Amino acid sequence: MARTPIIFGNWKLNKSSIETAEFMSNLAKVLPKLENKVEVGLAPVMTCLTHAISAKNDAPIQVAAQDMHWLEHGAFTGTVSAQHIKELGCTHVLIGHSERRQLFGETDGRVSDKVRLAFDTGLTPIACVGENLTQRESGQAEDIVLRQVDAFVQRLTADEVKELVIAYEPIWAIGTGQTATPEDANQMHRAIRESIRVKFEDAADDVRIQYGGSVKPANAKALLAQAHIDGALVGGASLKVEDFMGILSAC
Ligand code: PGA
Numbered sequence: 001m002a003r004t005p006i007i008f009g010n011w012k013l014n015k016s017s018i019e020t021a022e023f024m025s026n027l028a029k030v031l032p033k034l035e036n037k038v039e040v041g042l043a044p045v046m047t048c049l050t051h052a053i054s055a056k057n058d059a060p061i062q063v064a065a066q067d068m069h070w071l072e073h074g075a076f077t078g079t080v081s082a083q084h085i086k087e088l089g090c091t092h093v094l095i096g097h098s099e100r101r102q103l104f105g106e107t108d109g110r111v112s113d114k115v116r117l118a119f120d121t122g123l124t125p126i127a128c129v130g131e132n133l134t135q136r137e138s139g140q141a142e143d144i145v146l147r148q149v150d151a152f153v154q155r156l157t158a159d160e161v162k163e164l165v166i167a168y169e170p171i172w173a174i175g176t177g178q179t180a181t182p183e184d185a186n187q188m189h190r191a192i193r194e195s196i197r198v199k200f201e202d203a204a205d206d207v208r209i210q211y212g213g214s215v216k217p218a219n220a221k222a223l224l225a226q227a228h229i230d231g232a233l234v235g236g237a238s239l240k241v242e243d244f245m246g247i248l249s250a251c
Contacts, residue, residue: 005224005251006165006208006231008041008064008126009238010094020048021055026241028059031248036060038251039231042238043094046080053089064092064126067100070113082114082121093118094233096148097128098171108151115152119160126165126210126233127152129192133172141170145188146195153196161203165210166192167233173213175235182222182229185211189228217246224250 015023024042031040041062044052052063065085072081085093095118096111111127118125129148131141145168153161168188173179180188189209197204211223212233223229231251237243 003206003208003230004039005037006039006041006210007234007248007251008043008062008092008094008167008210008231009234009244010043010066010097010212011045011238012066012099012235013045014239015044015048017048017051020044021051023241024052024055024059024061025057027061027244028056030241030245031059031061033245034248034251038248040248041092043092049085049088049090062091063089064094065090066094066097068093068095068114068118070110070117072117082117082123086121086123090123092124092126092165094167095125095127096152097167098130098169098174102171108148111148112152112155115164116155119156119163124163124165125152126167128167128169128212128233130169130171130174130213136170136172142188142191146191149192149195154199158200158203161196161200162206165208165231167210167212168192169212169233171213175214177214179214179219179223180211182226185223186226186228189226189230193228215247217243217250220247220250 043064043066068082069079095114100106115125129145131144135144208230210231210233211229215232215234216237
């Protein structure tokens with residue numbers, strides 16, 4: 001089963017609008033070296049999305065928002081909806097990143113509502129899952145992750161599952177310099193795919209599962225060589241064009 005690798009950068013709360021535009025045009029210049037072998041995207045700060053979209057011009061770089069509200073409209077001061085993101089020209093949206101879950105109290109239920117609404121609005125969700133260190137050390141990692149996945153997958157159709165992107169990001173590996181070994185990550189990715197197969201026999205082979213957590217040019221190749229690792233969600237190493245290109249070239 002050939003799944004096109006998908007690599008996204010998650011800039012979190014980094015880069016001004018000017019820096020965003022500069023990065024986009026610089027990346028657009030070097031991207032042809034990859035000959036379209038990998039799907040590439042970036043998730044800048046919300047207010048920089050339009051700068052990203054105009055600066056990339058027609059280069060094959062997808063632009064994602066880092067979050068959205070779980071409802072279409074209403075009395076929700078300070079947030080944006082899926083439709084707003086879509087209107088800007090975004091194609092993807094990160095949902096349920098562990099920082100959203102940990103720092104902003106997002107539950108599996110909310111994550112599932114957002115994944116559902118993203119599809120209803122014509123956006124591709126990159127749904128993030130992952131266990132913390134205590135859960136890993138107590139042998140619960142797989143149960144936790146599969147429960148997180150089931151919360152949103154159960155509300156999708158087979159066609160949506162084929163489009164879905166999941167990012168497995170063990171929390172203890174995010175921004176710490178510690179990565180899961182390629183074999184351990186692959187084992188979790190396989191478990192995720194097999195859990196989806198229970199309900200979606202064929203579509204399970206099309207779901208793309210990114211690994212995230214301290215991915216760098218130096219470790220990307222070994223991770224991406226694993227059978228069930230279909231790409232990466234990259235934080236720190238997506239902030240410099242050379243580092244990000246190093247990861248993209250590993251595909
Ligand atoms: P990191 O972040 O690559 O800096 O560990 C990954 C993420 O949070 O998506």
